[in-house]
Amino acid sequence: MTAKNLRQTLSGLILLLVMALSHAQPLPTLPEDDNQLVYAIYKELIETNTTHSIGDNTLAAEKIGRWLRAAGFPQEDIFIGGKKEKKGNLVARLHGTGKYKPFILLAHLDVVEAKRADWSMDPFTLHETDGYFYGRGTMDDKAQAAINTANMIRMKRDGYQPNRDIILALTADEEGGGSNGVYWLLQQHPTLIDGVFALNEGGYGLIQDGQRIANSIQTAEKIYESFTVTATNPGGHSSIPRRDNAIYDLSEALLKIREYDFPLIFNDVMRLGFERLAQISPGQLGEDLKAILREPPDPQALARLGQIPSINALLRTTAVATMLEAGHAPNALPQTATAVVNVRMMPGQDVEDVLDTLVKVVDNPAIDVVFTGGGRPSDPSPLTAEIIGAVESTTQAMWPGVVVLPTMTTGATDGAKMRNAGIPTYGVSGLFIDRNDVRAHGRDERLLVKSFYQGYEFMYRLIKKLSS
């Protein structure tokens, strides 16, 4: 290399450096007040659009990265990466003494779509009105993302030395979109998230009639599975109808599925969950919950509870027709009729058993039942004394008398992916919400301001209890 080349290379490098510095965003100033800190992060997250359509998860991850760097987290302890350019995930680590193995604070940064026209206000501006924070993601799941970040910062700033590493993982595409961050991290960077358990979304405090009644901890999820049910027939001209008919045959099969109740299944978590739910449920509902816990379960109580869709879904695997396709012409007898039957399987059950059951229920060899795909079954996370003990004592300290309620969700979170990877995962937040006014994914999503700050404190205490 000649001296001239060297000079050119050097001046080129200096130019690049100057450009990099001028393009680097300044680090935020950390507010001294802890509540102002979490509020500033929350506001920035809500106001960073992370929808699948036009949002940028990477941008949100980078903003979190700057907060962490401002608090003194070294660059090498902050990872940002993802399957696609705008689907970045952030993983950061607070180092502990190594006495115990690390655990993970998991939350997702992406949000479901929100149209300005559907809302009373701009969904991507944080509004504080009448004691609520409004905005897309205020509840699902940017409160938890902001709270986890702020708590990492508090611990770092205070020089807290945990007895184990604490890993913050804020991810993409939990709500769909094909670049799921948890899946990607587990596949591509398992050592970044080598926790022995994770705290995640999916558990909330429950308010009823203005009273805090329970703090839930989610330890299991039902599994989504899809089947098709198909009737076939030689068909013919509709001017000469016959009794055998693909549409009629399929209809009969679907009505049999409607009438069939899968058996009652309790796992240990649900048994404890129902015991606690019975304690806080007045009247007949409470009595019925107690009655199905007896051995054998009371059939009348079970029948009554089966009439309540939200309870029924917790008691058993469910199967329901969701889509239909049949016939090929208005004037022809149908040659095929197909329905999609969506199944939500209890954890610990087997798809093959569900398929056998559906075939028996339909009870017609001319009808084909086919499994078309779904989630991998995941086992419930064990409610260890360490976890439930810490959640219960923190709950009692903050809200004396509030019951800790183990739950299974009928929908899905990233918890199932973590459990499948062998990382027991618990949905717990201490964020109290009105159980009859849940607006996650809906219009005017909101969270009580008081709940936000108390959930922040709850998580701070819980994280410390689990790491000291």
Ligand SMILES: [Zn+2]
């Ligand atoms: Zn969520």
